[in-house]
Amino acid sequence: xxxxxxxxxxxxxxxxxxxxxxxxxxxxxxxxxxxxxxxxxxxxxxxxxxxxxxxxxxxxxxxxxxxxxxxxxxxxxxxxxxxxxxxxxxxxxxxxxxxxxxxxxxxxxxxxxxxxxxxxxxxxxxxxxxxxxxxxxxxxxxxxxxxxxxxxxxxxxxxxxxxxxxxxxxxxxxxxxxxxxxxxxxxxxxxxxxxxxxxxxxxxxxxxxxxxxxxxxxxxxxxxxxxxxxxxxxxxxxxxxxxxxxxxx
Amino acid sequence: xxxxxxxxxxxxxxxxxxxxxxxxxxxxxxxxxxxxxxxxxxxxxxxxxxxxxxxxxxxxxxxxxxxxxxxxxxxxxxxxxxxxxxxxxxxxxxxxxxxxxxxxxxxxxxxxxxxxxxxxxxxxxxxxxxxxxxxxxxxxxxxxxxxxxxxxxxxxxxxxxxxxxxxxxxxxxxxxxxxxxxxxxxxxxxxxxxxxxxxxxxxxxxxxxxxxxxxxxxxxxxxxxxxxxxxxxxxxxxxxxxxxxxxxxxxxxxxxxxxxxxxxxxxxxxxxxxxxxxxxxxxxxxxxxxxxxxxxxxxxxxxxxxxxxxxxxxxxx
Numbered sequence: 272x273x274x275x276x277x278x279x280x281x282x283x284x285x286x287x288x289x290x291x292x293x294x295x296x297x298x299x300x301x302x303x304x305x306x307x308x309x310x311x312x313x314x315x316x317x318x319x320x321x322x323x324x325x326x327x328x329x330x331x332x333x334x335x336x337x338x339x340x341x342x343x344x345x346x347x348x349x350x351x352x353x354x355x356x357x358x359x360x361x362x363x364x365x366x367x368x369x370x371x372x373x374x375x376x377x378x379x380x381x382x383x384x385x386x387x388x389x390x391x392x393x394x395x396x397x398x399x400x401x402x403x404x405x406x407x408x409x410x411x412x413x414x415x416x417x418x419x420x421x422x423x424x425x426x427x428x429x430x431x432x433x434x435x436x437x438x439x440x441x442x443x444x445x446x447x448x449x450x451x452x453x454x455x456x457x458x459x460x461x462x463x464x465x466x467x468x469x470x471x472x473x474x475x476x477x478x479x480x481x482x483x484x485x486x487x488x489x490x491x492x493x494x495x496x497x498x499x500x501x502x503x504x505x506x507x508x509x510x511x512x513x514x515x516x517x518x519x520x
Numbered sequence: 521x522x523x524x525x526x527x528x529x530x531x532x533x534x535x536x537x538x539x540x541x542x543x544x545x546x547x548x549x550x551x552x553x554x555x556x557x558x559x560x561x562x563x564x565x566x567x568x569x570x571x572x573x574x575x576x577x578x579x580x581x582x583x584x585x586x587x588x589x590x591x592x593x594x595x596x597x598x599x600x601x602x603x604x605x606x607x608x609x610x611x612x613x614x615x616x617x618x619x620x621x622x623x624x625x626x627x628x629x630x631x632x633x634x635x636x637x638x639x640x641x642x643x644x645x646x647x648x649x650x651x652x653x654x655x656x657x658x659x660x661x662x663x664x665x666x667x668x669x670x671x672x673x674x675x676x677x678x679x680x681x682x683x684x685x686x687x688x689x690x691x692x693x694x695x696x697x698x699x700x701x702x703x704x705x706x707x708x709x710x711x712x713x714x715x716x717x718x719x720x721x722x723x724x725x726x727x728x729x730x731x732x733x734x735x736x737x738x739x740x741x742x743x744x745x746x747x748x749x750x751x752x753x754x755x756x757x758x759x760x761x762x763x764x765x766x767x768x769x770x771x772x773x774x775x776x777x778x779x780x781x782x783x784x785x786x787x788x789x790x791x792x793x794x795x796x797x798x799x800x801x802x803x804x805x806x807x808x809x810x811x812x813x814x815x816x817x818x819x820x821x822x823x824x825x826x827x828x829x830x831x832x833x834x835x836x837x
Contacts, residue, residue: 282648284783284784287651287783288648288649288651288652288783290651290652297647297648297651297652309765364629365620365629365630366623366624366627366628366629366630369624388765389765391648391649391764391784392647392648393647394632394633394646394647394648394649394764395630395632396611396616396620396632396633397619397620397623397630397632398620399620400590400616400617400618400619400620400621400624401620401621401623401624401630402624403621404594404620404621404622404623404624404625405624408695409591409693409695409696410590410591410617410621410696412590412613412616412617413613413616413617415758425699428613429613429758429759430613430614430701430759431612431613431614431712431759431767432701432703432704432759433701433702433703433704433757433758433759434701434702434757434758435698435700435701435702436699436700436701436702437589437696437697437698437699438696438697438699439695439696439697440694440695440696443695448765449748449752449765450751450752450758484629485628485629485658485659485660486629486631486656486657486658486659487656487657487658487659488654488655488656489642489655489656489657490654490655491647491652491653491654491655492652492653492655493652493653494646494650494651494652494653497790497795497809497811500795500807500809500810500811500812500813501811501812501813502802502807502812502813502814502815503812503813503814505814506814506816506821506824506825506827506828507824507828509796509812509814509825509828510825510828510829510832512812513773513794513796513812514832517773517794517811517812519716519772519773519793519794519836520716520740520773520829520832520835520836
């Protein structure tokens, strides 16, 4: 069984986001970047399945600018076998990314495609579902547990009401939740070894996919700020304020 | 052209956020039709027809629609799509799972999780966990939009009488099989719509200690929330998680107890009307969004809080 894992390079989750003054976006210069956190869970799960003997190969793919390759390199350092970097210097919408991934799937013929459930930059939560629509494959979104069976997976999904379990036949798409597993850190020897693992480079425009943007970002602005609150000295004062000032209890 | 709203329900009743999504849909165009897909879901379809904002209900019923599987739902909506300019649904786990599957089939770039309708093609949406707001204009002829339910008021739920039209279903998608759903039943208000939310974080130190939160929530008639750290640690189940990858809540009162306030948590609660933070670390980021901050050990403060609440003659519910 072969698993393809899609990873995205985003602003690190610990960075305090700053909006550009000209309203064109957020500041990315000299800002720490890393792999989208649930994509780390996706890689970890694929590597675990391979380690358990149920998968033969894990391929990491990213779509993005030159530096996006770092995320593939990181995936290789934690156990992916080889990488694919689809190069694109322009911002791509999830629809365009899923069309590119469809081409990669047609070429690689994986049994499973894993990725994070949502990217923490645009917070779109679309790519996995779109890819499964384009391929007409089953989708298991927001996965917090995966059990590999013969030609199928049993997946526990985190939904608003609690948990849902579904069974999907392969080939299939799984989008991973943060609680799926605990991503490992790359050891120094493995980081060194990863440098020798192959990364195939593909130019996005060579794939013959229409990636024309459909959405225009008119402006990006700071959200309204909350006005500063006060510290209260005691529980009694807190309850009085809630009762008589805020009038919420 | 009219707007198509995808109703969310449990085969008996409408889920509450359908009312919020209807409001959003009506801000795009007054001609709102709603599609309901389910199994033995006639009662829910009837309730949908009573929403005064809805001009027509499209009803598809079949056994394979019982469990809301996106692979089964999407083809029904895609077949209806040609008559509509917009397809609208809530950006909760139901809509997040379903809408991109529709959008990709229609070759449309979805606009996710909008918090404001600026015009029929332009929307405001939070990005980077709500640390920036983006104004997005869609140039697709058909627009797929998911709405953040807490950013739109629920519409009236009675008084209307829209016609209900049965529509053709589609074949079952055989590669996805529903096994089970484990819903946590509770008499408390739903987290997404509660007037008061009491949330616990890593500072609670154990699942047992969450009973301190439960007591306060019971007293106030509140829903119980949690930070991701508390859910990851196993103190409480995932359906309580508030934040960027959990639920977004906008209650009148949000009480954060033992929650440090990572930006991912703030993304899910900072629009609340009044925020209270109780934390022993005076430097915790949660205090930067709190209207009332109490720097104290929660294990001392919570019993005192109960005592003070008990002294009050009346509590709003």
